[in-house]
Amino acid sequence: MRNFISLATVLVVFILCSCAGLLYDAKTGNIEGMEKSLEHGTAIETKNETGSTALIIAAYSRQDEAVEYLCKKGADVNAQNDNGVTALIHAAYYNIYDVAEILVKYGADKTIKDRYGNTALDYAKQNENTRMISLLENE
Numbered sequence: 001m002r003n004f005i006s007l008a009t010v011l012v013v014f015i016l017c018s019c020a021g022l023l024y025d026a027k028t029g030n031i032e033g034m035e036k037s038l039e040h041g042t043a044i045e046t047k048n049e050t051g052s053t054a055l056i057i058a059a060y061s062r063q064d065e066a067v068e069y070l071c072k073k074g075a076d077v078n079a080q081n082d083n084g085v086t087a088l089i090h091a092a093y094y095n096i097y098d099v100a101e102i103l104v105k106y107g108a109d110k111t112i113k114d115r116y117g118n119t120a121l122d123y124a125k126q127n128e129n130t131r132m133i134s135l136l137e138n139e
Contacts, residue, residue, distance in 0.1 A: 022046055026054035026070065029063035034070070044075050051082035059087035064098045071106040084114040092120035092136065095129050100136070110136050 022042045025033035034054065038044060045053050055075040058066035067087065071077060080086050085093075088108040091100035100120070104110070113119050124132035 022054050023048050023052075023057055026058040026063065026066050027061045029058070029061070029066045031066060031069050034066065038073065044070065044073055045079060047081070051080070052085075053079045053081075053087075055079060056081055056085070056087045056090060059096065059099050059103070060090040060094060062094075062096050062099065064096075064102060067099050067102050071102060077103055077106050077108040078112060080112065080114075083116075084112075086112050086114075086120070088112070088120045089114055089118070089123060092123040092129075092132055093127075095127055095132065097129075097131055097135070100132060104135060 022034055022037035022044075023046065025031075025037065047053055048057070053075065055067065055070045055077065056079060058070060077088070078086055086108065088100060088103045088110065089112070090096070091103060108120075110120055119136075121133065121136040124136055
């Protein structure tokens with residue numbers, strides 16, 4: 001019984017570290033680290049304490065290569081955190097055009113609203129970012 005408890009503890013710690021590793025690697029743009037986490041079974045849709053996925057974290061961290069990698073690996077481009085914010089909404093809010101362009105290329109839904117009722121386009125307009133507005137208005 002004692003060995004079982006030790007093994008269970010090790011497994012829980014490994015799973016928690018793998019999940020945190022994926023999210024940290026998304027934040028820092030560490031593609032190799034993300035690859036290892038995914039190879040070891042970490043779910044690509046793992047969320048942090050605010051409901052943000054690796055893709056959302058990579059987006060607001062301005063990690064365009066990580067965003068591209070996660071999209072290619074099948075991350076849900078329309079995943080929403082606890083506030084209803086998507087990676088595209090973050091990109092528009094923070095004026096991160098390169099990330100927004102990648103997300104749109106992979107089919108991000110431009111009509112999703114956050115809990116405040118705003119879309120990515122609404123934030124682009126608030127920021128008066130004409131380049132972002134153009135990207136989000138085009139079909």
